[in-house]
Amino acid sequence: MDGPPVKIVSIYITGFYVKKALNRAAKEILVSAGLRRTGGRVEILEVLQQAKMPLNQEEIQAQLDRDLNRTTVYRTLESFIQAGLVHRCFVRERAWHYELAHNCRPLQCHPHFTCTNCDRTLCLKDVFLPLVKDIPDGFIIQRQQVRIEGLCPNCS
Amino acid sequence: MDGPPVKIVSIYITGFYVKKALNRAAKEILVSAGLRRTGGRVEILEVLQQAKMPLNQEEIQAQLDRDLNRTTVYRTLESFIQAGLVHRCFVRERAWHYELAHNCRPLQCHPHFTCTNCDRTLCLKDVFLPLVKDIPDGFIIQRQQVRIEGLCPNCS
DNA sequence: CGCAAAATGCAAATATGTTGCAAAAAGAAT
């Protein structure tokens, strides 16, 4: 083993799995993902590393130190998705929401919970739902996503 | 028992369950849902009854005989949602997709499958996934939704 | 440093959904 221990998570990349540590320094992650290390990418990745819930373009941009064009934010996120660093997740709002592709199990990320009262979205990182079992022949599952609506502890 | 047998399905309506038969004639359904029977509503409901997958506003409109304004289509769908006849479902595309609120189990509808190759979305009406069990104290589940991505039988 | 490829900013375009208001249609009462 070389270097300090890092938490290893599984990331799904276009058809196969790789092991990757998304809690390393943003710069390192970019290099090992084969992405050019630009200021914007480093910052966006850092925002996502600190995020406690899926964020949309506007929320990400608001947390940046530098001014990045919104087009650039979208393009950066798309490059992260292609590299397998980021997922789009499944929330009630119209805007796409993005999240680091960590805290994932094989073929699925954790579920997301949206409160119908206060409208907050929470990551249920420790909640586990098995993969569907009785799917008909011929289907190949690449990813399963779960979304739950209801009342959060604050509102119930 | 009065009248011919109808398939009874469960529909989730704002906090409690009702039994309703969504394969009756569209006109009847509107009446029993307390909605005015307008030409547009009848047609939209019929389109949804025949649909084999979730449809968006544009797809619904394209299947109508009469010309309906897109605002009207959206408002009609919203009234169906309020009446518990229709759900919005979650697909990969940006546009909202709508589906009759049948083939549902308590607190959840069937999963939807989107093929990453041909981009088609299919209803997995007979696929069952249990409700999450290990959700922390304080959360109240009102609805669980599942989305699966992968290769469909045509593409695998 | 100098080059080629990739990333960025900006303006415009596109896609999707909502709002306000006036006109039309539906249902109830007569």
Added chain:
DNA sequence: ATTCTTTTTGCAACATATTTGCATTTTGCG
């Protein structure tokens, strides 16, 4: 059927979210 009230509809404008084309800048590499 006629009248009345309420709901629904169409239309234009607005709002929001995302994408595209193209010129400019930056990056990584030799």
